[in-house]
Amino acid sequence: MFDIVSFLVSWFPIFSIYAILALCLNMEIGYTGMANFGLVAFYAIGAFVAGYTSMTIFLSFYGYNYPIYSLDAIITMGKIAGRTPWLNISVFILSLILAFLVAGLAGYLVSFPTLRVGPAFLGITILSFGEMLRVFMKHFQPTGGSYGLLGIPHPFAWVSDPLIKNLLFVIVTLVILILVFIYFELLANSPYGRALKSIREDEIASLCLGKPVPRIKAELLFVASGVSGIAGALYVFYLGSVAPDMFVTAVTFEVWSMVILGGRGNNMGAILGALIFSLLNRATAILNFIFLDLLIDPNYIRWMITGILIIIVLMYRPKGILAEKTVKTDAWRIFGEAQRDWDRITAMIQVANRYLKRAFHWLIGRETK
């Protein structure tokens, strides 16, 4: 029987993680016209930073000095992961912050030499960086080489009921997804977002209107790569492990498919693309169980469907399912145009704010009891 809750807890985090990646790529390619063909690199960096940080802190907190990739470490983590809730939560938060900073910095540094030249250079440079990084990580012993790291402490490992533990994680990924969405919507619908689009349309003309194009590109790569790093960290905490071969180039193109299908330059579109493809993933994985003697790998079926879907959608909707919208700032008010989008965002922020406050009070209340 189809169990909706267990489907939710296994599917939703993956969906959120992909949606966050799609939002990042959308800011880069959809808004700014930067063809990031190596998105997976920053996702991987976030993942390894989170894995490394959490394992190291946990083991040293409990006074063990096994290498974090050793069998001893994995076994020990199984014993200590659920003992100290505050440590789990703090390590989780710290890991997300570090993943953001390190991945963001990497995005900035890798792209720096290419910011003054055309978009093709940027794309190819990052693409090869991603592959190089993966191969390097396979031989980098401190994070376990090609086996990677296992036994990474779940942020809610201290919750005894696995269902609640997983539901809590669903909530966390949902909150992060919403925050990323709101932040990117705010950026996109501001004079800054307008400048981003001008770079996409015509870099030279943008430069001639005084926009510091290389700096803006670098800033955006920092932010988007950093947020991709957060997605990587979430993935690691979801799986409890991290290994180099999780970060093949195909991941980047999967995210590209989401953005193209959902609608370039539309953040809702990016999320919709992630929704469609993550469901498609599930569907093809289920195929595997139903037809055990399937002759082709379900992965191939998935890629075939992906290709057909993109062709069909782009034939009828060349801009993707949800077309790009104008930059919604208050300027439109002067021309008597309502700000429905703007009002929607403000309302969302208020709601999010209220729930965050409530959650905060709930946590504080428990602590002091």
Added chain:
Amino acid sequence: MTNPILEVRNVSKRFGGVEALRDVSLEVKRGSITGLIGPNGSGKSTLFNVITGFYKPDSGSVYFEGRRIDGLNPNEIYNIGIARTFQIPRLFGSLTTLENMMLSPRGQKGESLLRAPLRKAWVNEELQIANEVKNLLKEFNMDGAYRMVASSLSGGHVKMVETSKGILGRAKLILLDEPTAGVHYAVGRSLFEYISYLRKTANLTFFIIEHRIDLLFDYVDYVYVLHMGRLLSQGTPEEVASDPKVIEAYIGGA
């Protein structure tokens, strides 16, 4: 005596074997409309590209309001008050007229990554700029065009939006590269009428490359003539028009 707003001193620029500019010196007086003419390939666009920071001159220097500006980047040049248009207009094709025009004002608060998400920090400025855009569009008789994407605007409207960049950007000096190319003669004339109106009312200086010499000469104060990368002649329109060297260059040249 008015001091020059722009001074070009002994500028040379070569591309491989082509000597696009050779020892060119000229000045543009504040508040003037100055013309730049010459046969095709004589180096006019190259000179604009040097002034606006796209090319570094091989030798020589450029001064704006007494400050040396060769070596600055194009965005820095815009931010000190020099705006330019391109021979082929470069609007942001899939953005609306409103968005295109809103991009012109320099140093907008909301264009910083950190302030962008804080609407309060930039909303007043945004409303102010939008008002100015609205008034300009009314002046151009294109009120309804604000929500049209730039790629669907008529040739005349494109020129107006292109010219408005300098006004909205509070430029002191505006460089126009063949502003009337590709539009009807009458539209070209009304564009020049508007330019000379702006010069009087907004205290702007114009430096204009133009192929329609008859049109240009009705509006300019002073003209420079380039030929094969060198300054061939200069003077008032009457002086230049009667200079035999200029006549020969145009008839015998490219």
